[in-house]
């Protein structure tokens with residue numbers, strides 16, 4: 001069973017969420033739908049009870065297995081770059097706590113998510129299920145994507161990659177967007193690849209972030 005803290009709809013947490021959304025707006029997040037989705041998701045439910053009081057600070061927090069729930073600004077920025085429309089099929093690599101998947105669900109996406117750590121995969125599935133979010137989750141190496149359900153309208157990688165994984169590019173739909181942090185282990189540039197038409201891609205680069213490493217066949221070695 002997950003711990004609901006002092007209740008899912010505790011006004012204290014709702015109020016803090018509102019303040020967080022205002023902070024994200026001031027930091028430059030413009031997409032109103034993304035801000036509304038963040039307003040809807042109870043981030044405190046995705047972290048341990050001891051950390052729930054810090055859930056609405058704009059910072060990453062530990063979730064076990066040396067992994068983190070990403071900083072809210074990072075989630076908001078990646079989601080903004082994905083430009084998700086309701087009904088689109090979205091693949092997330094790095095389920096972690098499940099928080100980003102919940103934000104994507106709030107945007108009306110059909111969410112597919114892959115995690116390599118069994119404990120995190122199981123806990124995220126349970127949390128999302130208990131919150132009523134319907135997602136497709138898989139345990140495995142997300143650097144290879146999830147070919148059974150490809151192509152995707154959007155793909156987001158929530159761990160830092162040494163290079164853009166080829167398999168993820170190959171699983172994009174026409175007009176599909178891939179958002180992936182690429183760089184060394186200390187700093188990554190946010191890269192967005194848009195598939196214009198079959199065999200033609202546009203690549204854009206955004207400012208730096210710091211992610212935990214993407215580990216796998218087309219990522220870093222363990």
Ligand code: SAM
Nearest residue numbers: 069094096097099100115116142158214215216
């Ligand atoms: N999106 C997550 C959330 O909302 O809580 C945050 C993810 S955390 C920053 C990055 C996650 O990527 C970790 O849970 C890590 O185990 C996972 N990861 C790293 N390499 C992976 C891979 N090759 N396939 C799937 N997951 C991977």
